[in-house]
Amino acid sequence: MMRRRTLVRAGATALAAPLAPAALTALTAGPARAAQVPVRGVDLSSVPKGEDHGAVFRHQDGTVGDPVRILQEGGATWVRLKVWVNSPDGYHGKPQILAMARRAAALGMQTLVDFHYSDSWADPGQQNKPAAWAGLGGAALERAVADHTADILGALAAQGTPAGMAQIGNEINGGLLWPDGSADDWDALAGLLTSGSRAATAASPGTRIVLHLAEGGDLGGTRWWFDNAVSRGVPFDVIGLSFYGYWHGSLDELQANADDAAARYGKDVLVAETGYPFRLGSEDGTADLIGSSSQLVPGYPATPEGQLAWMRDITAVMARVPGGRGLGVCYWEPAWTATPGNGWDPADPGSGNAWENQALFGYDDRALPAVTWP
Template identity: 40%
Template structure:
């Protein structure tokens, strides 16, 4: 997912002050907690059976390793993000990899991914790798080729996907960090490595002998090194009928369907999530993971970078509070888990660690956080009750 910058309005700046806002938002009524937790008890029981209870923790490298940031358990004891996740029964950590990121995004470099993968495996968790095949964010609106690949022909790109993916897999293998899942591309609704492999779910153009060969090149490279690793195709949203129909039509190889589902952009119905994932996994005999999701616990903020998610995320019955965030996660997990024949296998929360790591002075998301209100940590970097959803 790519983070889009939201400009704060003058009213927003006048109404909220960081200090008082933190005090008001984090405080919650025990009655609300008890009500929501009671309503979600059965959901949580079902969610506990999910194969993959995951978090994308790619920012942890920048915040902890590069900046020396400190996170805390709910009781105030300091701990690393991976330790806190592990203690909450998280069993999968997703990491993103860019081909040649700039100096401000070294958390997406191969060196950082390898270092973090070793930490994940050492904690007894599994790790999932997302190959963006770009030097920057890849999403439905941006799939920019790596600068070093920009002049390659179609066949040269297909060969490069193979050689690059094979090299990455071999480096992971050499250090004993086998990824349990590898994504070929990120949110590839309209293909990747534009314009060469740009496609539309509503047209056959550029699928046959093009996008098909590109995806299969990555798939085969993963399997050549790690035969048992699952390969995922990732779609932003849940209305992916035409996309996966064409994947089937053109013989594209993959093992798992991955979906982004953010209520602010992709709909607010758990029933729709169930129906769509049930239909798609049934039609194509696949399993599915909601591989990106998030829900705000406040509409407040610390820095001035502008929050991406706000009141537009609100689902009736799930208030924008820590308790509401936990309830949202529990219900989503229960929804995915309830897909018949164990075809719903996981939920991954996107960047619960992307706190406002530069304090209140940051004015853009490149040096601050546009996600601070949707993390699973409060504004003091203390774990929120949303972590309990993974237990």
């Protein structure tokens, strides 16, 4: 999710039906909770590196604790983990995935594996091949995708912690493994996606396959992308959408898109990423992704209460998807705090964190109200 660039496709349309102003309701509703959904996820990819560099996590009463347990006790049911092929910092690989999946399973949580098929961040603005795959193309690149996917998922299954879901790519509106898998060549893109999906199912038969886009409020773009995937027979089980209200439109637009996707494709829909700031002002001096009041979603202040209201309302959107097709929501990197050495750039140990004001732990390391799943 790190570097955001908006990708707009011709023909994209909002087609949103008006809803009640959820934000004002959420901020005045006291302890009222959103309807329950089966997936209440937290992306904890940064935790191993953070802990190795001295990150501390506290319960709301100030006592030090395990961040996975703190979040699980608050209501989280899934852990999401990104996988890079050969990260410059040695993290986000198989050893960390296996260890984190064991921690999650010990607390009764399931794991969602997020394959980036890159050595670093993959998102709508960058889908770079791993260095080891730079010279591969065609069938050889498809084999590399399949082998990597099977290696991670097979290892998870072998240790008794099979992945509940696996994303074949991260925010792949424009494709993956550029230039080979660009969405400008849908036949090639479909071949890569199909290779990864089939390898995942063969290595871990019970794992559900997710195809994940950004721009969760873009109904037209979602239709364009999934119509292409379906027409080429790409196998998948779940439609994943990133939705950040300060980038991707209104909650009304998310509702319209999720409802449409569930009905049009007969698939479950998951908000695979979201987040919201609990304050403005960086802790480590690195400019935050959301750092000014002009960037905020109207009705949701940058306060612990505003963050909690956002989580309550986006969870309610997914609970309203007809037919129970709204699986739920994953919060992106709630434990990525401003710990020296655990910055955004895996190739630069001195880089800072642009996300810490959207974590679910405050600058005093204490769990914020939104840790208790709304």
